[in-house]
Amino acid sequence: MRLTQYFIPTLKEIPADAVIPSHQLMLRAGMIRLLGAGIYSFLPLGYRVLKKVETIIREEMDAIGGMEFHLPALNPKDVWEETGRVEAFGDTMFHLKNRELVLAPTHEEIITSIARSFVRSYRDMPQIWYQIQTKFRNEPRPKSGVIRSRQFTMKDAYSLDNSPEGLDASYDKHVEAYKRIYSRCGLKFFIVGASSGAMGGSGSQEFMVESDAGEDLCAFNMETGYAANIEIASSKIEPVGRLDENPDAEKFATPDARTIDDLIEQFSIPDERCAKSLVYFADGEPYLIFMAGNDQLNEEKLKTALGAIEVRPAHDEELAGITGADSGSIGPINLKSKIKQIADVRIQNANGMVSGANENGFHYKNIDLDRDADISAYHDLRTVLEGEPDPVGGKPLSVKKAIEVGHVFKLGTKYSDSMKALFLDDKGEEHPIIMGSYGIGVERIVACHIEQRHDKDGIMWHPSIAPFQIQITALKYESDVTREHADRFYNELTEAGLEVLFDDREGVSPGFKFKDADLLGMPVNVIVGEKHLKDGNVEIKIRETGERKITPIDDVAAVCKQLVDELGKVEL
């Protein structure tokens, strides 16, 4: 492709609205343009990359027996009512104003509606159905360029099985396919156990790319292999346990203690002997929750523990009404109204605890949670911290930020139950289809690739998804000798099956062309200039390493092909 005939609006300066490297570089390299908050146009160069990622995904999905569909993005609302997900998605789902239609944020319902019409027998399964499609989510705050946007491309796959073992097999196939997909896209990634959230189901894992731009935290230990999203990560932290002495609970004045830290400081109480009390509403119902000391409540775990769709902390006015005190003086004893109580397992059956007296400025000490509180259940509710022993091998956990590039779920029968997608087994008995759901964020792969592969000058594409594998930079294209050779290389390389971006601009200074080439980041740059041509050579530069190979004119095609092959090798 000749640059003079192609549309690549590069930017010399960093756009003010872009913060993270991938966003800045995608704008500067002329890959994308913003249309509205979280809405991006893909320009030719960016779309080439997107299509290459999609091709890799297709190849790997087809390789595990997947069949590609193309489902509508515009969906009748009542299909979504069947599973209760209009409510579950809430404001995240776009609703049309002039029809009872929604824009699909994912496609479980549509797949299930097809399955219930046509999949009747256990003999019809397994099936793997997938599509690569535009999804719409009304993100409250789009950010980081294409990493969190309101319209994006997702590869979503669904497995249909007639047994739990079948689901396991389908799930494992997807995990293997996903590993190949990310590896082939030149990404370094890791897999963590994850919460299944609003998707429902029994198990899920996320494919993560470590990045400061990430919105998820993951806890892991390389040695033991434990890895989990912080939303579900647990640790082998010591339980608080019971003290031998167990005197009656006793009220004492704490006029200046509003926080756990105040209590620790002013009354020399060990932090784990403080029972922090929180009031949360889960789907509208209030709960009093006890945590040890300064342990952080994990809202995702709370949702799972209570089976709730939505949880939120109580407001100050609500606190006073329920407990009789403001936050900071809340506890299990002397509550103003009856409220369900739950606690973190770390303080299960603990005594000798200090907690609020439900009267501003007072706390109780010597609280025995068994004796003095009315706790209906203990759950793992705390957020793990870096350095705590991991639950597998007891080795210290690391906590890192990461971007989610894929998510696989064992859905089970959540959707087939509610939508009555049933099949007959070999005994003639009716069962709901056992489903799995598997997503990949296509734009996120591109953004993460750039996050991982860039330097101060620009992008460093892996050949597998580079928009072009080769760039030819013709310095002073207007000179006859340069033009003659550059044209020749362009033809030779193209005929050799390589994708070539040919900078054939005239009257553009060498420095300008070099800077553009580094920004665009094709893996191999063939620099055609009189300096080396007069000796019968050209310079071939490898973008990633900066290595320059002075190459005889006649060897250019062969050397380029070899370099692209070498640079494109991946471990599978």
Place this chain on the structure above:
RNA sequence: CGGGGCGUGGCUCAGCCCGGUAGAGCGCUCGGUUCGGGACCGAGAGGUCGGAAGUUCAAAUCUUCUCGCCCCGACCA
């Protein structure tokens, strides 16, 4: 949704506090020189200062409302 910031030519920004002829650099067009790391000289084109209302003799500048974008938080398969 809460907090903060920003909207001035295609891009990056100055001007606003203290009202009085709309600016710079880059980019773009034309002519010439230059040509291996974002060249130089000369001549040009290009802006309802996000929008609306108000105050004023006079508004980019002050007031109110509104729209948009970004950041932090809340939220997020």
